Amino acid sequence: MRPLDEGESTAVFEKLFKFTGNNLKNIVENPSHEGPDPNPGRYCFRLNKNKVYYVSDSLVKRATNIARANLVSLGTCIGRFTHGGSFHLTVHCLSLVASNAIHKVWLKPTSEMSFLYGNHVSKGGLGRITENIVPGDGVVVFSMSDVPLGFGIAAKSTQGYSKLDPNGIVVLHQADIGEYLRMEDEL
Amino acid sequence: METETQFQVDLGNLMAVDLHHQFHSIPSSREELVKECIAKGTELVQAIANNLFNLPSTEDIEGPLVKLPPPTTRLPREKHIPKPKPPTKWELFAKAKGIKNRKKDKIAYDESSETWKRRYGYDRANDEDNVPIIEAKMTDVPGEDPFAKRQQDKKKRVEKQDKNRLQNLKQAAKVGALPSHVQLAATRLPITGTQAAPQKVTKDELGDVAGIAATATASGGKFDKKLPGEKPGKHKGKYRTVCFLPVIGGKGIHTQEQEQTDKILNKLISKNSHEMLNVNKAVNMYNVKKDKKRNNRPEKSSATSSQLKPRKNLQKKPYNKGSSKPFDKGSKKPFNKGSKRPFNKGSSNKGRGK
Numbered sequence: 118m119r120p121l122d123e124g125e126s127t128a129v130f131e132k133l134f135k136f137t138g139n140n141l142k143n144i145v146e147n148p149s150h151e152g153p154d155p156n157p158g159r160y161c162f163r164l165n166k167n168k169v170y171y172v173s174d175s176l177v178k179r180a181t182n183i184a185r186a187n188l189v190s191l192g193t194c195i196g197r198f199t200h201g202g203s204f205h206l207t208v209h210c211l212s213l214v215a216s217n218a219i220h221k222v223w224l225k226p227t228s229e230m231s232f233l234y235g236n237h238v239s240k241g242g243l244g245r246i247t248e249n250i251v252p253g254d255g256v257v258v259f260s261m262s263d264v265p266l267g268f269g270i271a272a273k274s275t276q277g278y279s280k281l282d283p284n285g286i287v288v289l290h291q292a293d294i295g296e297y298l299r300m301e302d303e304l
Numbered sequence: 305m306e307t308e309t310q311f312q313v314d315l316g317n318l319m320a321v322d323l324h325h326q327f328h329s330i331p332s333s334r335e336e337l338v339k340e341c342i343a344k345g346t347e348l349v350q351a352i353a354n355n356l357f358n359l360p361s362t363e364d365i366e367g368p369l370v371k372l373p374p375p376t377t378r379l380p381r382e383k384h385i386p387k388p389k390p391p392t393k394w395e396l397f398a399k400a401k402g403i404k405n406r407k408k409d410k411i412a413y414d415e416s417s418e419t420w421k422r423r424y425g426y427d428r429a430n431d432e433d434n435v436p437i438i439e440a441k442m443t444d445v446p447g448e449d450p451f452a453k454r455q456q457d458k459k460k461r462v463e464k465q466d467k468n469r470l471q472n473l474k475q476a477a478k479v480g481a482l483p484s485h486v487q488l489a490a491t492r493l494p495i496t497g498t499q500a501a502p503q504k505v506t507k508d509e510l511g512d513v514a515g516i517a518a519t520a521t522a523s524g525g526k527f528d529k530k531l532p533g534e535k536p537g538k539h540k541g542k543y544r545t546v547c548f549l550p551v552i553g554g555k556g557i558h559t560q561e562q563e564q565t566d567k568i569l570n571k572l573i574s575k576n577s578h579e580m581l582n583v584n585k586a587v588n589m590y591n592v593k594k595d596k597k598r599n600n601r602p603e604k605s606s607a608t609s610s611q612l613k614p615r616k617n618l619q620k621k622p623y624n625k626g627s628s629k630p631f632d633k634g635s636k637k638p639f640n641k642g643s644k645r646p647f648n649k650g651s652s653n654k655g656r657g658k
Contacts, residue, residue, distance in 0.1 A: 120549040120561050126568050134572055141572070145565055161561060163551070178552050249585070 118165040118180060118188060128204040129162060129169055132196065133214070136206075136255035136268060140217035149173035165190075168197045169204070171213060207304070208267065208292035211257075215265035218257040221247045222288055229260050232267065233295035238288035240281045250275045256288050267293030311351045315359070316375025320348040389481035392472040433458075511535065 121129060134141050148157035151173045158174035165188055172180070172192030180191045195210035206214070224232060228242025244261055254271045269288040278287050296304065312321040325344065331337040361368035391399070398405075414421045414429035421429035438450045476482050482490070505513075514534070518525020530536070549561045 119551060122548060123564060123568065126565060127572075130565075130568055130572055134576065138576075139573065142569065145569060159562070161565075174552070181551055 118163050118177075118185065118191070121162050121164055121169065125164065125169075125198070125204070126162070128198075129196070132204055132206050132255075133210075135270075136214045136220070136257060137217040138219040140219065143217055144171075144213060149175070151175050160192075162195075163191065164198075167199075168194050171195050171210070206268070206292065208294060208296045209304070211265050211268065211292065211294065214255075214268060215257050215259075218255075218268075219247070220250050220254050220256045220271065221245075221259055222256050223259050223261055223263075224266065226261060229266065232258060232290065233293050235290055235293065235295065235299070237272075237286045237290045238269065239283070240278055240285050240287050241283045243278070243287055246275055246278070246287075248275050252277070258288060258293070265294075267291070267295075311348060313351055313355050314375055314377045315352070315355055315373050317377060318352060318372070319377065320352045322348060386484075387479060387481040389476045389483070390479055392475075393468060 130141060130145075133144065137144060145160070147160045149160050150157050153175075160171055160173050161177065163170050163172055163177060165185075168190075170190065170192045171194075176192055180188060193209055193213060194207060195213065196204055196206040198204050222238065222243060223245040224238065224242050225244045228238065231242065232238055238258065250256065250271045250273075252271055252274055255268060256271045257268045258266045260266055267290065269291045272286050272289055273281060278285070281287070310322070310324060312323055313319070314321075322344065327340075331340060356370060359370045359372075361370045363369070397403075408423060410423055411420045412423045412429040413419075416430075421427060423429060432454070438454075440450075444450065473482065473486060477490075511534075515525070518528055521528065549564065
């Protein structure tokens with residue numbers, strides 16, 4: 118386990134920034150009330166075997182007592198670095214990202230299942246959408262009851278999608294909570 | 305070995321030659337020619353067999369064993385006669401000066417130990433490297449080490465000699481008269497049966513190999529001396545940063561890690577600050593405000609003047625992103641970063657009484 122170096126930090130923050138925008142500050146400077154210390158420590162990012170974890174300081178201190186080979190996971194995993202060095206967000210960061218997201222999309226109940234199976238979101242499945250979405254933005258997908266289902270990349274802008282045919286793709290799927298069942302082994 | 309039929313038989317090569325053979329008539333067809341040749345060949349082979357069986361034979365498990373005599377016919381050369389090599393520089397000089405090569409003995413008399421020692425090699429006679437004392441001469445510089453100087457002189461002499469040897473070889477190669485072992489080393493011959501000889505190493509391959517070799521150094525080849533024209537490597541230095549931040553941050557408000565994250569965050573936010581302000585939205589709000597003003601003003605001013613004024617921008621602007629409006633950021637009005645203009649309905653002409 119080690120902290121991220123500059124290049125890695127930049128990559129992680131950039132990916133998070135796509136979804137959270139300025140709220141990234143809230144994530145990084147979140148006071149954490151875990152641990153015996155009365156002063157709230159901060160949350161930090163740690164790297165263990167190519168996976169990046171979002172952990173509170175007090176937890177990190179205790180995790181240093183575990184040998185590297187034995188340490189499997191700590192805190193919340195937010196993503197992993199690929200062999201080629203690029204950073205991908207995984208579904209585990211959903212709760213963190215969803216609470217700080219700026220671009221949101223709500224799905225109709227009929228197309229929820231389709232998204233949970235890993236398909237992209239088509240125009241016909243869209244319930245609501247926040248405005249000012251640029252193609253390429255990170256978007257968090259909710260159900261109509263405000264349950265975060267996953268996240269993805271916007272394929273069209275908020276205005277552009279009205280010009281699409283009903284089967285056009287609006288949000289490209291990146292991660293969804295159905296993965297916990299489908300890809301149990303790989304997570 | 306001649307027989308009655310005057311065939312020349314060379315038993316060492318198992319060969320029989322008919323020197324006086326003539327084609328009596330030009331055979332009309334190919335088959336007749338073939339038949340004649342086979343007939344003649346049979347006679348020759350018969351002659352070889354006769355002579356073979358005349359040789360003294362020894363008994364072996366498989367049958368009579370005969371030792372063939374050495375061959376009598378000389379086979380022609382496979383390779384060309386070696387070209388005469390051009391004389392080396394020393395040879396030319398010696399010839400010009402009339403210096404003859406004198407034969408030396410292997411043993412020479414050593415003055416210092418007063419024994420006979422070999423002339424070269426281990427424990428040689430009159431060895432110049434092992435003198436205990438070197439007398440100082442008038443020409444000597446005081447700070448110099450004479451032993452080191454001798455070693456350097458010898459090195460220089462050896463280098464010069466090597467250079468001369470290479471020059472001689474180059475001269476010989478120009479004529480094409482390289483000694484065979486050098487020729488073989490220069491152009492590696494492929495082993496028969498395997499693939500063709502390996503091609504010359506290309507520039508890119510050499511660069512790659514140099515890069516791989518550079519990773520053997522602790523600094524990843526960053527400080528290696530480069531030849532003139534050699535390009536710097538693609539992967540400079542080691543791949544990893546050696547120094548990571550400490551795992552647990554120290555006490556206090558600003559640890560190293562926090563500083564790093566703050567720095568990166570600020571960079572990110574400032575890079576994307578133009579997206580914080582939604583320019584199109586602000587522009588549209590400004591335009592709508594202007595429309596409201598213009599709609600309110602015609603009520604106050606006289607009817608004629610308003611009719612004379614050309615009515616422009618009275619339709620509500622369509623709100624589309626990336627719109628056709630050629631609004632470039634350089635000429636934008638001074639908005640405050642991140643703050644929206646107070647859009648007060650009906651109060652727009654309060655301070656602007658006309």
